[in-house]
Amino acid sequence: MPKDAGEDPSLGELGESRVLARIFPRLPSAAAALVGPGDDAAVLAAPDGRFVVTTDLMIEGPDFRPAWSSPHDLGWKAAASNLADVAAMGARPTALVVAIAAPAGSPVSLLEGIADGLRDACESLAPGCGIVGGDLSVSATFTIAVTAFGDLEGREPVLRSGARPGDIVAVSGVLGEAAAGLHVLFTRAVDGHGEPDAGLADELRELTAAQLAPTPPIADGRAAALAGATAMIDVSDGLAIDADRVARASGVAIDFDRSALGGEPELALGGGEDHSLLATFPPTVELPGGFRRVGTVIEAEPGDGSAILLDGVPHPVTGWDPFADHSAE
Amino acid sequence: MPKDAGEDPSLGELGESRVLARIFPRLPSAAAALVGPGDDAAVLAAPDGRFVVTTDLMIEGPDFRPAWSSPHDLGWKAAASNLADVAAMGARPTALVVAIAAPAGSPVSLLEGIADGLRDACESLAPGCGIVGGDLSVSATFTIAVTAFGDLEGREPVLRSGARPGDIVAVSGVLGEAAAGLHVLFTRAVDGHGEPDAGLADELRELTAAQLAPTPPIADGRAAALAGATAMIDVSDGLAIDADRVARASGVAIDFDRSALGGEPELALGGGEDHSLLATFPPTVELPGGFRRVGTVIEAEPGDGSAILLDGVPHPVTGWDPFADHSAE
Numbered sequence: 106m107p108k109d110a111g112e113d114p115s116l117g118e119l120g121e122s123r124v125l126a127r128i129f130p131r132l133p134s135a136a137a138a139l140v141g142p143g144d145d146a147a148v149l150a151a152p153d154g155r156f157v158v159t160t161d162l163m164i165e166g167p168d169f170r171p172a173w174s175s176p177h178d179l180g181w182k183a184a185a186s187n188l189a190d191v192a193a194m195g196a197r198p199t200a201l202v203v204a205i206a207a208p209a210g211s212p213v214s215l216l217e218g219i220a221d222g223l224r225d226a227c228e229s230l231a232p233g234c235g236i237v238g239g240d241l242s243v244s245a246t247f248t249i250a251v252t253a254f255g256d257l258e259g260r261e262p263v264l265r266s267g268a269r270p271g272d273i274v275a276v277s278g279v280l281g282e283a284a285a286g287l288h289v290l291f292t293r294a295v296d297g298h299g300e301p302d303a304g305l306a307d308e309l310r311e312l313t314a315a316q317l318a319p320t321p322p323i324a325d326g327r328a329a330a331l332a333g334a335t336a337m338i339d340v341s342d343g344l345a346i347d348a349d350r351v352a353r354a355s356g357v358a359i360d361f362d363r364s365a366l367g368g369e370p371e372l373a374l375g376g377g378e379d380h381s382l383l384a385t386f387p388p389t390v391e392l393p394g395g396f397r398r399v400g401t402v403i404e405a406e407p408g409d410g411s412a413i414l415l416d417g418v419p420h421p422v423t424g425w426d427p428f429a430d431h432s433a434e
Numbered sequence: 435m436p437k438d439a440g441e442d443p444s445l446g447e448l449g450e451s452r453v454l455a456r457i458f459p460r461l462p463s464a465a466a467a468l469v470g471p472g473d474d475a476a477v478l479a480a481p482d483g484r485f486v487v488t489t490d491l492m493i494e495g496p497d498f499r500p501a502w503s504s505p506h507d508l509g510w511k512a513a514a515s516n517l518a519d520v521a522a523m524g525a526r527p528t529a530l531v532v533a534i535a536a537p538a539g540s541p542v543s544l545l546e547g548i549a550d551g552l553r554d555a556c557e558s559l560a561p562g563c564g565i566v567g568g569d570l571s572v573s574a575t576f577t578i579a580v581t582a583f584g585d586l587e588g589r590e591p592v593l594r595s596g597a598r599p600g601d602i603v604a605v606s607g608v609l610g611e612a613a614a615g616l617h618v619l620f621t622r623a624v625d626g627h628g629e630p631d632a633g634l635a636d637e638l639r640e641l642t643a644a645q646l647a648p649t650p651p652i653a654d655g656r657a658a659a660l661a662g663a664t665a666m667i668d669v670s671d672g673l674a675i676d677a678d679r680v681a682r683a684s685g686v687a688i689d690f691d692r693s694a695l696g697g698e699p700e701l702a703l704g705g706g707e708d709h710s711l712l713a714t715f716p717p718t719v720e721l722p723g724g725f726r727r728v729g730t731v732i733e734a735e736p737g738d739g740s741a742i743l744l745d746g747v748p749h750p751v752t753g754w755d756p757f758a759d760h761s762a763e
Contacts, residue, residue: 245495
């Protein structure tokens with residue numbers, strides 16, 4: 106609901122320092138922060154002498170529509186998607202830095218809502234993880250850039266390249282639900298002109314939550330590493346394409362069991378943005394946390410053959426390409 | 435010079451994986467990288483169990499104009515401005531992650547030029563520092579988000595809050611030159627309609643280089659820490675406003691010597707984007723590297739008085755506010 110400017114002034118009306126003063130108290134502090142926000146840089150603890158780092162952009166248009174995503178959703182998803190990349194290395198997330206560029210006319214409640222979403226995602230998905238720094242700027246295109254850090258706690262990182270023939274292929278988290286939610290938004294949460302409609306999106310929330318505010322199984326990344334996972338990846342572009350990345354990096358192939366992929370195996374294999382974890386484990390391992398078996402690592406075919414199979418039959422690998430699939434011009 | 439699409443295809447024509455394949459070979463690797471680009475996250479060494487982290491956005495419009503800045507300039511400045519924040523903590527820069535969002539129709543040579551600028555800035559300003567990860571996305575507004583890391587090598591970070599009355603105030607790097615360059619661009623590198631003109635900017639390069647491709651004294655950050663600097667800051671918004679931040683964080687005031695600020699003291703005090711280093715040192719210290727004395731730390735006035743003085747006279751503090759000073763809408 107729009108508020109009058111007195112309650113909800115624009116970023117331009119408030120100016121940077123007063124915007125920051127309204128956002129900072131909402132952000133969670135990080136247990137690992139030795140020097141937090143407010144200096145030229147933060148200082149973070151890296152107890153085992155290493156740290157994990159990943160970065161991701163969320164851009165209005167290709168990545169979200171303000172009519173569908175609340176500010177809280179945006180903050181939540183920006184945190185969750187980056188936390189999943191840290192988890193996929195077998196690390197425990199420790200901190201985020203967050204840079205936001207918004208039109209000067211945006212209400213400050215937009216940034217407050219994002220801050221609340223960042224906080225709630227950290228507290229819910231990765232307790233102890235907090236925000237240690239950031240940047241605010243003005244842009245015609247609303248943009249959120251998150252960089253996330255993690256602690257390997259003395260373990261080796263779990264890479265994409267360690268899968269071996271005979272390993273179990275397992276997934277923790279949902280498959281295809283984010284893509285199904287996106288389909289619902291594009292087909293049922295649009296007005297007569299095909300434009301995103303906030304009211305319709307609200308009514309369909311139950312069907313779209315996995316897309317708008319995903320809940321990746323962050324703690325299962327560490328659990329997989331402790332259980333001896335040989336390879337792991339965040340399922341961000343689709344199960345088939347992300348499994349293909351693991352298979353090619355490891356020099357193996359992956360054979361999925363159709364019966365383990367639910368009622369819509371093609372949706373499970375092709376849908377992106379679930380931010381679930383795909384991991385491979387030695388065959389003797391008891392699967393940890395929420396992991397369930399979905400297939401088996403097999404020897405790669407000689408030559409340039411398919412690295413992804415479904416019940417033994419080569420399966421096409423398709424996924425999202427930000428430049429080829431979307432033009433924001 | 436525009437090339438035909440065969441030589442210089444757009445990002446949309448190439449697709450993400452082929453764009454990355456053209457950029458990666460141009461980027462410098464980081465000596466501290468234990469796991470580099472290509473997995474869900476990178477792993478970096480933090481030998482003393484801590485790391486410094488800072489992040490900054492560069493947005494087309496408020497931060498740069500493509501007619502004035504070459505792609506190489508953009509990569510250089512994105513690296514240099516973040517390296518300066520790491521240096522201002524007294525740390526040695528170790529690595530960057532870089533996220534770029536560009537219109538799908540942009541030529542790949544734009545990203546190649548940025549990659550070359552990032553590389554040349556790292557090699558020139560912070561040898562050993564490299565790129566360990568990033569993200570590519572599509573956006574109507576060209577955006578570069580850099581997060582930079584540094585190693586304190588066992589030292590305490592140099593904060594803004596440590597200046598003490600009697601300390602020397604010193605600067606390494608230019609003052610006012612970036613602002614002077616910006617003034618030249620806005621007054622002399624525009625066409626009859628006031629629009630940025632690439633040809634005129636080229637002719638004026640000598641006068642604008644400090645603005646378009648600053649060369650902050652990165653190594654002097656570490657040198658200042660080793661010499662015992664009590665406080666330090668990257669002069670990004672202007673000497674007066676950044677000195678005011680040090681003074682207020684330290685509970686002191688800073689008195690600048692007009693005679694030490696060159697021929698245009700007001701430009702030196704008010705001009706932003708120099709990315710020089712302002713540091714305070716105990717009075718007995720021999721100033722390291724390129725540092726020169728520009729003033730003295732004095733006791734703060736009781737109450738809400740000015741924290742910045744020029745030859746003993748209170749001086750106004752003004753600086754750049756991204757939201758109040760620029761509307762990109």
